[in-house]
Amino acid sequence: MKAARFHGARDVRVSSVPTPTPKSNQVLVAIEWCGICGSDLHEYLTGPHIIPMGGNPHKITGESLPVTLGHEFCGRISWAFEGSDLKVGQPVMVDPRLFCTSCLQCADSRTNMCQQWGFLGLSGTGGGLSETVAVDAKMCHVLPEGVDLRFAALIEPLTVARHALKSSGFDKFDSLNILLLGGGPVGLALALDLKVHRAKQIIVSEPSAVRRNQVAKYCHVALNPVDADVAEECRRLTGGAGVDVIFDCAGVMPALKSGFDAVKNRGTYVNIAGWQSPVCVLYPDWDVTDGYQLTIPMEFFHLKEITFRASMSYDEEDFTEVVNDFVSGEFRSSATTTYH
């Protein structure tokens, strides 16, 4: 079968590889759609980073590069073992995470922080940028027949967003003013999920005009941090107080600093971004040293008693919730829906 494999920076080749042989707990999924993620691009530009190199294979998979890429994928069951609840032809979205199940974190149901964490599509044993993947049956989320699989792969980035909302420490958002730093795929997924949670006000800071115009459809105000004083605008939009919660989907110092300035006293800052990301390559006019360092602006952090939190990946509960929300009202199509 065909598979797109990572051999090194800027070296991804579609080649013929053996169709996987499932283990006793695995089913085969025939891939329909797979997204390209920011972390894939990071590997492509300057990797390998997460992808294991020869001599240091991944502890769970035992594999190293070349590995098949792609961890945001959906498809249909093409083979299931006898006794499995899964049936051939069923549409599924795959939770692509690999975790050991035995470390302290896994034992504590915090599989997103497994000490040996990995992903199908980065850590070996196949990925979504291929024709077929062998997957642990427990990691397949069955979607209803008739679901639009053309969009189901987006469940994965939405799950990243869902975990971030929980990592904020809040469970209700309807009275909160939110600032999103970065309007890329994760920022947009957060805006979508904040709409589901009926956030009071969603403000996004995004320097790219194209991305800003896209995310503007999903938020109340989209600011250009190059032209506008983001913190000042946030205060103006919140009666002078500042925003309640910041989600950092940018991972660069100018954005972090504007966020610490924009947040209200005792507000919360949640980092989702992978710092040392290629974002500085993508925005070459920003100072690279700024982009690769995280420095806490103490004048805001200390004086405003800001809470600084982080969100890492997602877990089973996040995935199940997002799948349920994704298929909720599936057949009430063409509805005109009003936010609020």
Add this chain to the structure above:
Amino acid sequence: MTSYQASSDPPQPQPITNALSSVAGKFLGIEEMVTSRIALDDVATRGFEELIQNKDHHIKILVTPRPELLNV
């Protein structure tokens, strides 16, 4: 809503109204996240290189190993 425009009065949060079909349950308007669909054979050029060369024009590129799905 549109992008930021300077104004002297603080704008109030306005309802976001979308006339969008629900292809993804509660995630209304999600389809606009998909900015390109390509075949697996083209993933290096029309996927990864495209995301580097035209980064601002993309949110999510989706790839299929089955080219016939591109025409659905």
